[in-house]
Amino acid sequence: MNPHDDEELLARRFDADRGHLRAVAYRMLGSLSEAEDAVQEAWLKLSRADVGEVRNLSGWLTTVVGRVCLDMLRSRGSRRESPLEYYVPDPVVRVGGGADAAAATDPERAAELGESVGLALLVVLETLSPAERLAFVLHDMFAVSFDEIAGVVDRSPAATRQLASRARRRVRDASPGPAPDARRRRELADAFLTAANGGDFEGLLAVLDPDVVLRADGGRLMAGASKLVRGAETVVAQALAYSRFRKASLRVVANGDPAVLSVVDGRPAALMVFTVAGDRIVELHILADPERLATLGLTEEELARAE
Missing domain, CATH: 1.20.140.160 (PhyR, sigma-like (SL) domain)
Incomplete structure (x- = not known):
C-alpha cells in the first residue's frame, strides 16, 4: 500500500x-x-x-x-x-431552558465530555x-x-x-449521594436563584443542605473572588455575592447539572453550577475566571438569549 x-x-x-x-x-x-x-x-x-x-x-x-x-x-x-481548595474544573456547558435542555453548538462533544461526570466528581479526582x-x-x-x-x-x-x-x-x-431527576434539580436551582435575588434568606435555607459547600474560582485575573465557604448559614450570608446573576443570565447545563451563566456586554461573566443530592443543594461551584469563561464555546446567538 x-x-x-x-x-x-x-x-x-x-x-x-x-x-x-x-x-x-x-x-x-x-x-x-x-x-x-x-x-x-x-x-x-x-x-x-x-x-x-x-x-x-x-x-x-x-x-x-x-x-x-x-x-x-x-x-x-x-x-x-489556583489553590486546590478553590479550584473549579473546566465545565462542559450547553444551553437550554429546562430539564431536557437542548444541546448547544456541539451536543455530541458536550455529551462525550461532561454529561456523565459532574464537577463535584472532578473536584474529588483532583x-x-x-x-x-x-x-x-x-x-x-x-x-x-x-x-x-x-x-x-x-x-x-x-x-x-x-x-x-x-x-x-x-x-x-x-460522594454527595443520589440525586433527584433533572427536572427537580432545575427546580431547586431556580428556587435558589429566586430566593437569592429577592433577599429571601429563609427561602435559601429551605433549598440548601446544612453542610453545603460553595467553591468559587476567580483564576489568575480574579483571585480575590476565590473562596471556599461551608455551611448553609454561611453560604446564605454570602447572598449579596450572587448579585451578578441578577443581571442578564442564561439557564444552562454544565456537566449534566443545572447551572446559570451571567452575561455582561455579550460575554460570560460568571458561571454557577448546582450539585443536588436528596432534595437539597449540597455543592455550589462558581467559575469567575475570565480566561476560562472565554473558552466555554458558546455562540453569540446563544449568549444573546440571556435575560
Whole structure:
C-alpha cells in the first residue's frame, strides 16, 4: 500500500477514536485545553509509532493518552495557579431552558465530555495522586484492565488494583449521594436563584443542605473572588455575592447539572453550577475566571438569549 494511503487510513482510525480519547483525557485532567493537548500528543505518538502488530488500536491509544495525562498531572502541581481548595474544573456547558435542555453548538462533544461526570466528581479526582487517578479513571470509567494500566504506572497489576481501590474509597466517601431527576434539580436551582435575588434568606435555607459547600474560582485575573465557604448559614450570608446573576443570565447545563451563566456586554461573566443530592443543594461551584469563561464555546446567538 502507498505510504500516503497508510497515513490517511491511520488518520481516519484516530479520528474515529478522538471523542473517546478526549473523554478519557478530560476525566484525567479536568481541563478542556489540556485534554485537547493530550489527544494531540497521542496523535503525534501514533504517527511516529509502528503499530502494524497492534491488534487493538483503540486500547493502545487509550493507554497512550493515559500515559500522556499522567505525565501532565505529575508536572502540574508546581505550576498550578489556583489553590486546590478553590479550584473549579473546566465545565462542559450547553444551553437550554429546562430539564431536557437542548444541546448547544456541539451536543455530541458536550455529551462525550461532561454529561456523565459532574464537577463535584472532578473536584474529588483532583485530590487523588496522579497514579490513583489514572487507575480509577481507566479501570472504573473505561474498563481498561489492571494488566494494561500496570504498564503505564510501572507497577504490578496487584499494586495497580490497590491504587484504584484507594481512589474508589475516596470517591465513594466524598460522594454527595443520589440525586433527584433533572427536572427537580432545575427546580431547586431556580428556587435558589429566586430566593437569592429577592433577599429571601429563609427561602435559601429551605433549598440548601446544612453542610453545603460553595467553591468559587476567580483564576489568575480574579483571585480575590476565590473562596471556599461551608455551611448553609454561611453560604446564605454570602447572598449579596450572587448579585451578578441578577443581571442578564442564561439557564444552562454544565456537566449534566443545572447551572446559570451571567452575561455582561455579550460575554460570560460568571458561571454557577448546582450539585443536588436528596432534595437539597449540597455543592455550589462558581467559575469567575475570565480566561476560562472565554473558552466555554458558546455562540453569540446563544449568549444573546440571556435575560
